[in-house]
Amino acid sequence: MQSDPIEKYINKVTKNMGSKQREEVGRELKAHILDSADALAEEKNVEVDDTIIQETIKRMGPAEDIADMYPEEKAGKDNIIDGLKYITRSLVFFVVAASIIGIVLQLIFKDLSLYPFVVVAIIVYLVIMGIHFVKRKFIPKFLQNK
Amino acid sequence: MQLAVICLLDKERYGYEIIKNLNDTGLKVEEGTLYPLLRRLEGNELLSSRWETGGPRPRKYYIITDLGKEIRLNWLITFKTLIDTITELEANIQDKGASKNAE
Known part of the structure; x- marks a missing residue:
């Protein structure tokens, strides 16, 4: 359940990318969100939960805006x-x-x-x-x- | 921001590490914006990357290329020239109080 909002966010960012770019970007963003969530939870002295994940995702910025910033690399x-x-x-x-x-x-x-x-x-x-x-x-x- | 990022990459670093370093220097960035920038710099061959999959999470490490170092030097010269020009122009401002308030 915990990874659902992460997948949803990543899917929004990568939906218009080619398969290779989508796979790489998704992997990189997921690792970042999990690292960032761990750090935020530690800072607040709590366990990583949905609230922490949501806050981390919010820090990333709107998915549509991030998607627009990526260069087009379709093969x-x-x-x-x-x-x-x-x-x-x-x-x-x-x-x-x-x-x-x-x-x-x-x-x-x-x-x-x-x-x-x-x-x-x-x-x-x-x-x-x-x-x-x-x-x-x-x-x-x-x-x-x- | 790209100049700040490229200045950090004489040593291999991954995205989260770069953001932490930028934050430590006082440069606050919206976290998601870093990755498209890294991708663009890599696409322009200013950075190279490799995946490290041995740890608990896969990480993509970036490092500056020789071309990146050349371009960085040009950017730094341009940036410093711009700062000098602004400093020179600032000397012409008559209302120094307003200038200080703007800071």
């Missing part, structure tokens, strides 16, 4: 993984959007042909993806202009 493999994640996410969006539209249209128009359904599903899919891009500011590396 080619990480970009491929990002690309695959993007394609998977897109397909899931499409299937979900198409299913919802399909169910709604079936309920409204009992004898619906496939063609208008596909057109509406694609339009809705594009709108959802557009909102997704704007909200997440996420464009995979292989689609970015070099």
